[in-house]
Amino acid sequence: MEPPKKEIRLFQLTILSWFKSNARQFQWRALGLSIYQIVISEVLLQRTKAETVSKNYDIFFKRYPDWNSLNNSNICDIENLLFPFGLYRQRAQRLKALAKAMVENNVLLPNERSLIEKIPLMGQYIANAVELLVFKRNIPLLDVNMARVLERYFGPRKLKDIRFDPYLKFLSREVVDHIKSKEINWAILDFAALICQSRKPKCPICVFQKTCQYHLKIYNLDLDGHQE
DNA sequence: AATGCGGGGTT
DNA sequence: AACCCAGCATT
Numbered sequence: 001m002e003p004p005k006k007e008i009r010l011f012q013l014t015i016l017s018w019f020k021s022n023a024r025q026f027q028w029r030a031l032g033l034s035i036y037q038i039v040i041s042e043v044l045l046q047r048t049k050a051e052t053v054s055k056n057y058d059i060f061f062k063r064y065p066d067w068n069s070l071n072n073s074n075i076c077d078i079e080n081l082l083f084p085f086g087l088y089r090q091r092a093q094r095l096k097a098l099a100k101a102m103v104e105n106n107v108l109l110p111n112e113r114s115l116i117e118k119i120p121l122m123g124q125y126i127a128n129a130v131e132l133l134v135f136k137r138n139i140p141l142l143d144v145n146m147a148r149v150l151e152r153y154f155g156p157r158k159l160k161d162i163r164f165d166p167y168l169k170f171l172s173r174e175v176v177d178h179i180k181s182k183e184i185n186w187a188i189l190d191f192a193a194l195i196c197q198s199r200k201p202k203c204p205i206c207v208f209q210k211t212c213q214y215h216l217k218i219y220n221l222d223l224d225g226h227q228e
Numbered sequence: 229a230a231t232g233c234g235g236g237g238t239t
Numbered sequence: 240a241a242c243c244c245a246g247c248a249t250t
Contacts, residue, residue: 086235
């Protein structure tokens with residue numbers, strides 16, 4: 001029941017085309033970021049709007065430019081800087097544990113996936129981000145947003161938890177298995193934020209109208225509604 | 229599998 | 240007032 005390669009190709013071409021004229025610009029999408037900047041950016045982005053992170057991004061990195069400065073700080077200072085991001089008490093604790101682990105490991109990331117996931121705060125999503133952005137592998141940034149876009153377009157998952165759903169895992173890997181893997185990943189996140197929003201998706205201006213399962217379903221329901 | 233974390237913006 | 244946001248750790 002997996003979508004044919006042809007459908008995947010069409011989705012890739014369309015989202016890349018859309019991305020060309022609609023990409024969002026963020027500090028963490030600049031070229032030549034350090035591993036520290038890449039990892040911390042992903043931590044800040046957890047359950048937090050990209051715009052919120054962007055607004056407070058420079059203040060955080062000016063105060064804590066590297067693993068050592070973060071490791072040498074106290075929890076209270078980190079909390080104060082994290083306050084505008086939300087989840088600040090929990091993230092301050094975990095960030096410091098992460099910095100400590102990195103310093104103890106000579107500020108190096110292991111190459112292997114199973115070892116990456118042993119580091120504090122490196123869950124399924126951030127491990128994927130590390131593989132994509134640091135090691136340049138074709139790996140999906142599978143979060144609630146990518147899940148929503150893929151499920152609306154290709155059809156819903158079975159399991160409740162995104163991280164363990166085999167259908168979504170397979171589908172997301174197929175979709176970003178492309179020479180422009182990073183661009184497709186960012187394109188899907190931007191598309192999710194700007195068009196395929198959780199609550200009020202902008203189907204009327206969406207480039208996927210003809211082939212999106214979600215739109216076709218809504219469209220048919222709408223026709224039924226007007227028939228009486 | 230379910231729950232807590234959290235300020236800030238949107239509906 | 241309710242909902243949502245580039246998740247993770249703990250139970």
